[in-house]
Amino acid sequence: MIKKSAYAVIVAGGSGTRMGTSVPKQFLEILGKPVLYYTIEAFLNCGVDCSIVLVVPAEHELLAKSIVAISSKPSSIQVIHGGATRFESMKNGLSFVPEDAIVWVHDAVRCLVDQSLILRCYDQAIELGSAIPAVAATDSIRVVEDNKHKVIDRNTIQLIQTPQTFKAAILKQACQQEFNPSFTDEATVVEASGKEVFLCKGSYDNIKITRPADLIIAEQILSQRLK
Amino acid sequence: MIKKSAYAVIVAGGSGTRMGTSVPKQFLEILGKPVLYYTIEAFLNCGVDCSIVLVVPAEHELLAKSIVAISSKPSSIQVIHGGATRFESMKNGLSFVPEDAIVWVHDAVRCLVDQSLILRCYDQAIELGSAIPAVAATDSIRVVEDNKHKVIDRNTIQLIQTPQTFKAAILKQACQQEFNPSFTDEATVVEASGKEVFLCKGSYDNIKITRPADLIIAEQILSQRLK
Numbered sequence: 001m002i003k004k005s006a007y008a009v010i011v012a013g014g015s016g017t018r019m020g021t022s023v024p025k026q027f028l029e030i031l032g033k034p035v036l037y038y039t040i041e042a043f044l045n046c047g048v049d050c051s052i053v054l055v056v057p058a059e060h061e062l063l064a065k066s067i068v069a070i071s072s073k074p075s076s077i078q079v080i081h082g083g084a085t086r087f088e089s090m091k092n093g094l095s096f097v098p099e100d101a102i103v104w105v106h107d108a109v110r111c112l113v114d115q116s117l118i119l120r121c122y123d124q125a126i127e128l129g130s131a132i133p134a135v136a137a138t139d140s141i142r143v144v145e146d147n148k149h150k151v152i153d154r155n156t157i158q159l160i161q162t163p164q165t166f167k168a169a170i171l172k173q174a175c176q177q178e179f180n181p182s183f184t185d186e187a188t189v190v191e192a193s194g195k196e197v198f199l200c201k202g203s204y205d206n207i208k209i210t211r212p213a214d215l216i217i218a219e220q221i222l223s224q225r226l227k
Numbered sequence: 228m229i230k231k232s233a234y235a236v237i238v239a240g241g242s243g244t245r246m247g248t249s250v251p252k253q254f255l256e257i258l259g260k261p262v263l264y265y266t267i268e269a270f271l272n273c274g275v276d277c278s279i280v281l282v283v284p285a286e287h288e289l290l291a292k293s294i295v296a297i298s299s300k301p302s303s304i305q306v307i308h309g310g311a312t313r314f315e316s317m318k319n320g321l322s323f324v325p326e327d328a329i330v331w332v333h334d335a336v337r338c339l340v341d342q343s344l345i346l347r348c349y350d351q352a353i354e355l356g357s358a359i360p361a362v363a364a365t366d367s368i369r370v371v372e373d374n375k376h377k378v379i380d381r382n383t384i385q386l387i388q389t390p391q392t393f394k395a396a397i398l399k400q401a402c403q404q405e406f407n408p409s410f411t412d413e414a415t416v417v418e419a420s421g422k423e424v425f426l427c428k429g430s431y432d433n434i435k436i437t438r439p440a441d442l443i444i445a446e447q448i449l450s451q452r453l454k
Binding site for chain 1: 364365367368370371372376381384387388411412414418426431432435437438440443447
């Protein structure tokens with residue numbers, strides 16, 4: 001397989017309201033370091049040489065830069081400002097990525113992403129053009145429509161994660177579309193442009209830090225990895 | 228509201244394969260007591276006087292009885308044997324529940340169920356005949372069919388929990404049906420009998436203990452509650 005240059009666009013947009021804290025979730029600390037630090041390090045140490053474009057709200061630029069400064073390779077990271085929507089933020093980040101690169105678009109608050117998932121996405125995106133990590137649902141699932149609900153086979157349900165990974169040219173072309181509220185992630189943007197996207201095996205550990213209990217899980221998993 | 232007698236049918240069937248242990252998950256220990264102990268205590272202390280029917284595989288009868296013995300009200304609990312399927316196990320348990328009672332059917336491995344959820348289900352089942360706790364999905368969701376997948380509005384997706392709660396007469400009548408593989412939980416059994424079931428607000432804390440990380444979360448939440 002021919003290797004390609006690799007960029008991670010890490011989007012840090014959340015307001016942290018579900019956490020009940022005023023600090024956005026990507027800046028909360030685990031084992032003395034912010035969530036975002038672990039996310040950055042996962043890509044810097046993934047085994048593929050890569051650059052990182054860190055997209056943050058303007059008011060958090062200094063905080064983000066202080067995290068970059070303690071990372072293992074500050075020179076590989078640039079910090080830029082986000083837009084009004086996740087789509088705009090991602091698009092801003094993507095403008096710093098060369099056309100022929102592979103790009104991972106990743107939630108800053110998924111700090112447990114690991115090397116094998118990052119590489120699996122990279123390899124599949126080279127081969128198929130995209131890699132959208134997904135895991136099967138473990139609960140029973142119902143679909144609610146028009147105030148009615150019906151059960152749906154949980155084996156048909158996939159919970160979608162990041163890094164959503166693409167040949168940059170594919171995502172760049174898709175981003176030329178006007179924003180549409182149906183653009184809930186990069187996969188939906190690329191599909192709206194008429195291209196198929198391909199799932200790959202995600203990881204149950206690769207959780208989004210959204211609630212206080214998630215910080216506890218993250219701390220345990222990270223401290224086991226650091227042993 | 229006229230109060231009704233209340234029975235919890237707690238189904239302990241799992242084999243624990245995802246946990247990577249040979250001990251079934253309901254018998255793993257948290258803070259020195261088995262998962263099942265906390266599940267039992269949640270119902271014994273829910274604020275409604277209730278009886279518990281504990282359904283376990285025959286080979287775990289002694290272990291289950293030893294947990295009953297350390298519970299706060301052993302005389303309210305009977306231990307019976309399960310069947311080949313969850314449906315059979317639940318049906319065996321239900322045969323010990325009077326026709327005019329309210330019955331919670333609960334997964335033994337959901338040991339974080341709390342008083343307010345148990346009472347919410349009880350009250351709604353008295354009023355509407357059923358209460359199926361559910362929480363909204365927080366990830367993007369895709370549906371996979373015929374090797375294709377498409378995104379689905381995550382606001383329409385509800386993750387179903389237990390205790391699934393019913394007027395016992397409704398569930399008993401539904402259980403007269405022949406077993407069907409579509410019977411994935413009690414709600415689907417009752418729906419197959421032609422009756423509507425009603426969702427109620429679940430709790431994000433009310434997780435199933437299925438993976439090692441879940442034990443860590445459970446320990447944290449339980450130790451905070453014990454403070």
